[in-house]
Amino acid sequence: MEETSKGNVDAYELPWVEKYRPTLLSEIVGNEETVHRLSLIAKEGNMPNVIISGMPGIGKTTSILCLAHELLGPAYKEGVLELNASDDRGIDVVRNRIKAFAQKKVTLPPGRHKIVILDEADSMTAGAQQALRRTMEIYSNTTRFALACNQSSKIIEPIQSRCAMLRYAKLTDAQVLKRLLELCDLENVPHNSEGLEALIFTAEGDMRQAINNLQSTYSGFGYVNADNVFKVCDQPHPVIIYGMIEKCTEGDVDAALQSLRQLWDAGYSALDIITTTFRVVKSYSQMEEGTKLDYIKASAASLSKTSLTIYTGNWTDAHADIGRCAIARATLGFDRPTL
Ligand SMILES: Nc1ncnc2c1ncn2[C@@H]1O[C@H](COP(=O)(O)OP(=O)(O)O)[C@@H](O)[C@H]1O
Numbered sequence: 001m002e003e004t005s006k007g008n009v010d011a012y013e014l015p016w017v018e019k020y021r022p023t024l025l026s027e028i029v030g031n032e033e034t035v036h037r038l039s040l041i042a043k044e045g046n047m048p049n050v051i052i053s054g055m056p057g058i059g060k061t062t063s064i065l066c067l068a069h070e071l072l073g074p075a076y077k078e079g080v081l082e083l084n085a086s087d088d089r090g091i092d093v094v095r096n097r098i099k100a101f102a103q104k105k106v107t108l109p110p111g112r113h114k115i116v117i118l119d120e121a122d123s124m125t126a127g128a129q130q131a132l133r134r135t136m137e138i139y140s141n142t143t144r145f146a147l148a149c150n151q152s153s154k155i156i157e158p159i160q161s162r163c164a165m166l167r168y169a170k171l172t173d174a175q176v177l178k179r180l181l182e183l184c185d186l187e188n189v190p191h192n193s194e195g196l197e198a199l200i201f202t203a204e205g206d207m208r209q210a211i212n213n214l215q216s217t218y219s220g221f222g223y224v225n226a227d228n229v230f231k232v233c234d235q236p237h238p239v240i241i242y243g244m245i246e247k248c249t250e251g252d253v254d255a256a257l258q259s260l261r262q263l264w265d266a267g268y269s270a271l272d273i274i275t276t277t278f279r280v281v282k283s284y285s286q287m288e289e290g291t292k293l294d295y296i297k298a299s300a301a302s303l304s305k306t307s308l309t310i311y312t313g314n315w316t317d318a319h320a321d322i323g324r325c326a327i328a329r330a331t332l333g334f335d336r337p338t339l
Pocket residue numbers: 016017018020021022027028029030055056057058059060061062063148179207208211
């Protein structure tokens with residue numbers, strides 16, 4: 001990232017996720033214990049093979065890059081091989097490129113190892129992973145591996161057992177908010193608190209998404225409020241959904257259907273509407289637990305119906321009644337209609 005800002009690229013045009021990507025482990029937000037473990041590794045120098053797993057956008061790749069920079073300093077360029085999912089990482093690449101890198105003589109600070117970074121390692125085929133496992137064994141005294149993945153279960157067992165497994169949890173709303181506020185200050189972004197709440201609501205713990213949406217809203221509208229955020233994110237406005245649920249709870253299904261119609265006419269799909277309903281209900285604090293559960297069940301049933309409808313190609317037909325069913329079922333306890 002430093003290299004990019006030194007080039008001809010106007011720093012203004014850089015995506016903020018890159019511009020503000022932490023360069024030190026200490027700048028990474030959240031997952032304190034795990035990040036602390038990485039800092040200890042960076043300090044002591046004897047890096048084990050590691051796998052960092054967790055949802056997208058929570059700092060896995062960043063952590064590995066920070067770790068490698070802190071371990072190798074100026075020797076990073078020579079001492080690190082980065083391979084991500086867009087590179088070809090089939091068996092041959094693992095055998096040849098990684099092997100050539102592992103055999104290369106490089107001068108490193110004392111006690112340090114060369115590092116191979118394999119981002120999104122869960123997208124590698126089992127065959128390539130087997131080849132990787134052999135390479136890991138053969139070059140273990142000079143080369144260490146850092147893998148990032150969304151699902152650790154997609155990494156073959158023999159690799160897992162050779163690595164320290166670090167799991168990152170999704171970031172809390174407070175953690176995302178704090179970082180968004182920092183960026184608003186740094187970039188002088190006019191905002192109100194509903195706008196930031198909307199960013200947090202849509203990002204669901206994904207910092208990358210929160211920052212991207214902040215930048216898009218700012219560059220599109222110049223002001224970060226809830227309306228602009230939901231326009232940018234192209235999601236139904238939770239306030240409308242909230243109103244719809246409120247009407248349901250009061251038993252006023254006609255009014256609720258009117259809100260639904262409004263979203264429908266605005267072009268949102270059943271999936272958009274149901275997904276947002278689900279999330280609004282989840283965070284609806286005044287609702288009784290039992291009722292909440294009914295709504296969640298109804299949304300889930302509608303979701304599976306929606307996917308089924310897409311699957312069977314009968315999408316438009318069943319479209320209109322899906323949202324209606326969700327509401328009616330949740331409110332009045334209707335049975336689930338058959339397709
Ligand atoms: N924990 C975090 N602390 C600070 N910034 C973060 C964090 N997680 C993500 N980001 C921001 O999002 C971008 C993408 O993060 P990244 O590490 O690539 O996520 P992942 O690999 O988990 O999908 C980073 O460049 C940074 O701007």
